[in-house]
Amino acid sequence: MIRFVNASKRYSSGFDALQNVSFHMAPGEMAFLTGHSGAGKSSLLKLIALLERSSRGQVIVNNQNLAKVSRRRIPYFRRNIGIIFQDHQLLFDRTVYDNVALPLIIAGFSHNDIGKRVRAALDKVGLLGKEKKYPITLSGGEQQRVGIARAVVNKPPLILADEPTGNLDPELSAEIMNLFQDFSDVGVTVLVATHDIALISQLPYRTLTLKDGKLVNDSQPAL
Amino acid sequence: MNSNKRKRETLNRPGFITLLRSYFLRHVQVFFYSLGQLSRVPISTLMTCMVIGIALALPMGLHTLLKNAQQLSGGWESTAQISVFLKKKITASQAQKIQSDIQRWPDVISVDYISRERALKEFQALSGFGDALKALNTNPLPSVLIVKPKLSQTNEQATQKLLSKLRNLKQTDKAQLDMQWVRRLYAIMNIVERGVLILGFLLALAVLLVVGNTIRLAIQNRRKEIVVMKLIGGTDAFIRRPFLYTGFWYGLFGGIIAWMLVSFTMLSISSPIEKLTTLYQNQFELSGMSFLTTLSLLGISIILGLVGSWFAVGRHLREIEPQ
Numbered sequence: 286m287i288r289f290v291n292a293s294k295r296y297s298s299g300f301d302a303l304q305n306v307s308f309h310m311a312p313g314e315m316a317f318l319t320g321h322s323g324a325g326k327s328s329l330l331k332l333i334a335l336l337e338r339s340s341r342g343q344v345i346v347n348n349q350n351l352a353k354v355s356r357r358r359i360p361y362f363r364r365n366i367g368i369i370f371q372d373h374q375l376l377f378d379r380t381v382y383d384n385v386a387l388p389l390i391i392a393g394f395s396h397n398d399i400g401k402r403v404r405a406a407l408d409k410v411g412l413l414g415k416e417k418k419y420p421i422t423l424s425g426g427e428q429q430r431v432g433i434a435r436a437v438v439n440k441p442p443l444i445l446a447d448e449p450t451g452n453l454d455p456e457l458s459a460e461i462m463n464l465f466q467d468f469s470d471v472g473v474t475v476l477v478a479t480h481d482i483a484l485i486s487q488l489p490y491r492t493l494t495l496k497d498g499k500l501v502n503d504s505q506p507a508l
Numbered sequence: 509m510n511s512n513k514r515k516r517e518t519l520n521r522p523g524f525i526t527l528l529r530s531y532f533l534r535h536v537q538v539f540f541y542s543l544g545q546l547s548r549v550p551i552s553t554l555m556t557c558m559v560i561g562i563a564l565a566l567p568m569g570l571h572t573l574l575k576n577a578q579q580l581s582g583g584w585e586s587t588a589q590i591s592v593f594l595k596k597k598i599t600a601s602q603a604q605k606i607q608s609d610i611q612r613w614p615d616v617i618s619v620d621y622i623s624r625e626r627a628l629k630e631f632q633a634l635s636g637f638g639d640a641l642k643a644l645n646t647n648p649l650p651s652v653l654i655v656k657p658k659l660s661q662t663n664e665q666a667t668q669k670l671l672s673k674l675r676n677l678k679q680t681d682k683a684q685l686d687m688q689w690v691r692r693l694y695a696i697m698n699i700v701e702r703g704v705l706i707l708g709f710l711l712a713l714a715v716l717l718v719v720g721n722t723i724r725l726a727i728q729n730r731r732k733e734i735v736v737m738k739l740i741g742g743t744d745a746f747i748r749r750p751f752l753y754t755g756f757w758y759g760l761f762g763g764i765i766a767w768m769l770v771s772f773t774m775l776s777i778s779s780p781i782e783k784l785t786t787l788y789q790n791q792f793e794l795s796g797m798s799f800l801t802t803l804s805l806l807g808i809s810i811i812l813g814l815v816g817s818w819f820a821v822g823r824h825l826r827e828i829e830p831q
């Protein structure tokens with residue numbers, strides 16, 4: 286699903302955020318991406334979502350070499366990826382329902398389909414009763430779950446999450462992780478960037494560790 | 509795994525018919541959504557539309573006035589006539605003889621004879637100098653033949669030829685073409701018309717800039733929304749659409765305001781103008797903007813709104829990228 290081949294990212298400032306990163310994630314796999322602040326976790330996710338392009342090496346996602354995806358095709362490419370951000374990136378002047386429906390509207394689903402899928406996604410994250418509320422009236426954990434519902438409403442084959450539990454207490458964080466596990470169980474590839482070592486040490490998933498832009502550790506869970 | 513994936517992908521994409529239908533539905537939605545967005549900020553929307561309206565009303569109003577002036581003076585060309593002032597010593601019967609002679613000329617439609625007495629009466633009635641004239645014991649006015657050239661002969665050369673023929677008559681004191689001033693008026697109107705055109709062009713440019721700038725601000729205000737749209741796979745066309753429709757609404761409302769301004773102005777000056785024209789014994793009714801002119805005003809206005817927002821969106825949408 287995701288394959289990095291000696292990928293490097295140098296920002297225009299001249300800073301090398303990633304150097305010679307190589308790894309592979311199979312479809313349906315779930316993994317954590319960890320490392321100190323500034324290690325390059327977000328940069329790596331951005332390469333996958335084509336928010337940035339690699340300076341050297343190859344990034345292949347869903348059998349597509351991202352260097353060959355033209356600017357014009359990027360929106361269509363992104364529709365196959367559900368992205369979850371630490372700061373949710375929700376629209377505060379729209380209801381929860383409208384926020385979650387946005388990817389479906391963009392993809393051109395019919396009105397009926399949208400209703401069904403939005404409710405299914407909200408049900409999945411336990412927010413079915415709050416579809417008419419505005420995000421600002423929800424707690425941090427609830428907002429994060431709206432973001433997750435929006436990311437998965439499209440049923441993308443790949444989910445990327447950047448510090449999804451950043452501001453949440455351990456209990457809520459565990460709940461969010463459970464959600465990701467559920468998606469992974471139904472065949473979705475999930476890559477979660479986090480520095481919450483305590484949380485990932487409890488979970489039986491592969492962990493990729495970055496240090497100063499280099500992939501220094503790729504450990505499978507001890508079975 | 510592969511078949512599993514394929515199944516997932518087909519599930520993930522709406523069918524072609526659905527896509528087509530939701531595409532049109534989406535257009536209609538955005539059409540009204542953008543209107544709703546504008547109505548949320550009525551004051552600033554109204555101000556923008558007023559600026560557009562005033563900018564368009566100015567050349568449009570001048571254009572309408574000019575059209576009226578052309579219509580008014582259009583009637584005058586066919587009334588091109590040559591006044592032949594006869595020598596004072598010509599008697600009434602001699603004058604009538606000349607009248608019937610000229611009448612037979614092939615390039616003349618009609619000849620009117622105004623006797624010295626009739627001329628005096630008319631002058632007394634119209635000028636208000638009646639009493640002053642009464643004080644004179646002789647009639648100072650000559651008898652006049654009013655010669656109308658054939659319509660097909662209203663071109664310059666033919667008329668000039670007729671004029672010199674009349675001048676060369678030995679009974680003629682003076683012959684004068686009453687069309688000179690009409691021609692001058694035409695020349696002036698041509699200049700004014702060109703001026704209105706240039707003014708219209710400049711003000712259309714101003715409308716483009718106003719719409720462009722307003723849309724630019726709207727884009728900046730909704731920066732976050734645009735970023736989110738791009739993050740979840742919104743195409744440029746999708747993101748552009750509400751802004752283009754906003755430009756459409758600005759254009760439409762600006763055009764309607766321009767139309768109202770012009771109509772109101774024409775209405776308010778129509779009665780003084782009618783008074784003025786009756787003074788000149790001229791039946792004239794001021795005509796407002798025709799249906800077709802109104803349509804083109806709205807069309808131009810909408811196009812300006814669309815083009816203005818198109819430029820703004822094209823320039824500023826690319827700058828906003830999720831970082």
Ligand SMILES: Nc1ncnc2c1ncn2[C@@H]1O[C@H](COP(=O)(O)OP(=O)(O)OP(=O)(O)O)[C@@H](O)[C@H]1O
Binds near residue numbers: 296326
């Ligand atoms: N657009 C950019 N231009 C220049 N340098 C950048 C840019 N984005 C990130 N960087 C630098 O690249 C390095 C890696 O950044 P990145 O955001 O990937 O780290 P991170 O591992 O996600 O850190 P954190 O845990 O704090 O989120 C940082 O030193 C950062 O300053």
Ligand SMILES: [Mg+2]
Binds near residue numbers: 326327447
């Ligand atoms: Mg980061």
